[in-house]
Amino acid sequence: MSQVWLITGASRGLGRAIAIAALEAGHSVAATTRSGVLDDVDPRFSDRLLVLPLDVTAPDEQVYSSVVESVTERFGRIDVLVNNAGHGILVCFEETDDAQVRELFETNVFGLMRVTRAVLPVMRQQRSGHIFNLSSLAGYVGGNAMYSATKFAVTGFTESLAFELSPFGIKATNVGPGYFRTDFLDSSSITDRPANELADYKASREQIRSFAEQANHQQAGDPAALGRLLVEVAASEHPPVHLPVGADCIEAVEQHQSSLASDVDAWRDKSVATAHETA
Numbered sequence: 001m002s003q004v005w006l007i008t009g010a011s012r013g014l015g016r017a018i019a020i021a022a023l024e025a026g027h028s029v030a031a032t033t034r035s036g037v038l039d040d041v042d043p044r045f046s047d048r049l050l051v052l053p054l055d056v057t058a059p060d061e062q063v064y065s066s067v068v069e070s071v072t073e074r075f076g077r078i079d080v081l082v083n084n085a086g087h088g089i090l091v092c093f094e095e096t097d098d099a100q101v102r103e104l105f106e107t108n109v110f111g112l113m114r115v116t117r118a119v120l121p122v123m124r125q126q127r128s129g130h131i132f133n134l135s136s137l138a139g140y141v142g143g144n145a146m147y148s149a150t151k152f153a154v155t156g157f158t159e160s161l162a163f164e165l166s167p168f169g170i171k172a173t174n175v176g177p178g179y180f181r182t183d184f185l186d187s188s189s190i191t192d193r194p195a196n197e198l199a200d201y202k203a204s205r206e207q208i209r210s211f212a213e214q215a216n217h218q219q220a221g222d223p224a225a226l227g228r229l230l231v232e233v234a235a236s237e238h239p240p241v242h243l244p245v246g247a248d249c250i251e252a253v254e255q256h257q258s259s260l261a262s263d264v265d266a267w268r269d270k271s272v273a274t275a276h277e278t279a
Helices: 013-024 043-048 061-075 098-126 147-168 200-217 223-233 247-274
Strands: 004-007 028-033 049-053 080-083 129-134 170-177 242-245
Touching: 004 061, 004 247, 013 028, 013 043, 013 080, 013 223, 028 043, 028 061, 043 049, 043 098, 049 061, 049 098, 049 223, 061 098, 080 098, 098 129, 098 147, 098 170, 129 223, 147 170, 170 247
Parallel strands: 004 028, 004 080, 028 049, 080 129, 129 170, 170 242
Antiparallel strands: none
């Protein structure tokens, strides 16, 4: 059955790959970009593609409701929302300032929430819909403190949203990509300059930058394959709440689960002993 997809951050990378996969599967796509332009799209998709400008850091709720109105006026409904827009930071927490932290949360968390809030009335009225929130491997396993904080927030939000929306027939899936071959590690997508450079973190900074330079455009993940996977999940009768994507993310999640279980077991008796004594 043909669906209507709304995808944020669709100009490049995973967002663009997801948009193309949905179009190739016969669905209609409303793709948002900062510029309102989506280049080099096959003209055979033009009757099923709507490109809209959207900056997810905009504070005005009317910006988001206008996007939703444009989509429903063109296609009549919204079946799938993909919250993909976001960016990264490779800076140790103590070297950040409040402005850097707030900027990251505005895009990765609050922007995602603003789009979701605008779309939910449509999905509730339909009593159907599917929300994909693009988290990350970093949304399951701690690494860079600030980036992981935003992605852990997305993971927790999505899991809770799935619970809250289940009475309305709306699904929510937390998508956790590992390393995919996009421009994400480029300076256009990620910040690696500390606001307050500290000598003690020099070695960490050099290690992080070296990793990013070596991994950039060498990542194992194929964005087109991720796009096709989301199309398949969106058609599933029982989609997962959690969708780690890529062997690297699955391995990291399994290692994290094992580490968590080890901590629980090591302190189980003392933790349980914090309860009030019963007569």
